């Protein structure tokens with residue numbers, strides 16, 4: 001979901017999963033999506049309905065059209081940085097408090113806002129034209145047009161089995177099933193609204209919320225019209241919420257010509273997150289990251305000592321996935337941009353773990369513990385004094401990356417064979433997704449190789465000490 005920026009208050013922090021973070025921008029070329037833009041006839045009613053319902057002008061600068069990304073917003077007049085391009089009052093946003101109190105009162109505390117808002121959508125879907133929200137509800141995509149991995153079949157999911165997204169998807173599907181069980185009694189209690197609502201339909205409504213709602217002071221909100229913005233990870237524009245004026249608004253951060261598609265940034269999301277929540281990925285995503293798991297091997301004769309040392313140096317207050325506290329969860333690696341730079345993109349905590357893994361005696365571990373105590377308490381954050389050991393630690397990481405790269409290449413190869421006859425959108429998504437993760441892994445592998453080579457040549461870690 002999207003995270004809504006706030007103007008007069010700090011933005012609410014997005015929990016692990018959920019909602020969008022609104023920003024906008026258009027690509028550098030002029031009229032980037034103009035060729036395929038056409039006025040979206042289905043939405044003519046929608047705009048006049050929204051204006052009427054809110055009693056205010058929503059936007060005189062944007063029009064609704066279609067692009068490769070589905071429904072989209074285009075500049076219909078010249079737009080300059082600082083222009084307010086859209087204002088949607090809270091009164092025409094859908095939130096969990098739109099759920100009828102008689103339904104809300106039946107829900108347990110464990111039922112989250114996404115599930116509640118999904119119920120609101122299901123209710124209005126059933127009401128059809130009788131719903132006061134019909135013009136908006138009818139603009140929402142059908143399940144057949146949505147590609148979040150939660151909708152992928154087991155066969156399709158196998159295509160991404162190699163990535164941590166596979167397990168994330170299974171976990172998320174299990175969560176949705178749990179939520180479905182928690183609201184099932186409400187479905188049964190109100191058959192006039194929910195008869196025939198299956199898990200499949202609930203999942204559809206659930207993902208409509210996840211792919212189009214913002215976290216707000218009302219919990220989670222669907223913001224009609226604003227949710228027609230598509231995503232560009234390079235964009236800088238936000239949707240802001242003004243609790244005082246009770247409106248959500250978007251301020252342009254650059255110039256747009258009439259006909260340009262206005263794109264926002266939903267958040268600094270990896271492709272795994274985009275694919276899970278929104279059903280697409282962006283090529284060359286600078287926020288892409290890959291989960292790498294490295295553990296202390298069971299057969300290591302210092303297994304217990306190493307685990308103990310690592311856990312003693314875990315800082316519980318840090319929930320950062322790249323802290324040693326997240327050992328069970330792996331480490332998130334991002335693209336390493338320069339093969340000779342500082343290796344930014346590979347978490348320091350992962351390199352620290354590799355240094356610990358390479359220790360072969362209790363004394364070496366003891367030295368690391370003492371060094372940590374003399375510094376900021378963090379373990380193995382500087383290169384090992386013993387250059388051979390430092391090289392060994394990074395070679396260990398390098399071999400882990402090489403292994404993953406081989407597996408990714410194999411997975412991609414098998415997809416290429418499968419795709420020749422029966423290419424589908426999801427296969428293409430799987431291929432692009434895995435290629436993006438492979439790119440990240442290769443960049444890290446090249447850096448590690450270079451680091452080890454330099455260390456071996458110079459026989460010293462002096463330069464690197466400065467870099468870290």
Ligand SMILES: C[S@@+](CC[C@H](N)C(=O)[O-])C[C@H]1O[C@@H](n2cnc3c(N)ncnc32)[C@H](O)[C@@H]1O
Nearest residue numbers: 069070071211212227228229230231278279280
């Ligand atoms: C908030 S909605 C945006 C409006 C949407 N295009 C529609 O037709 O209603 C988010 C959805 O738009 C599509 N989308 C947004 N940005 C995209 C992009 N950069 N590439 C591909 N699809 C995108 C995805 O289907 C996503 O789930």
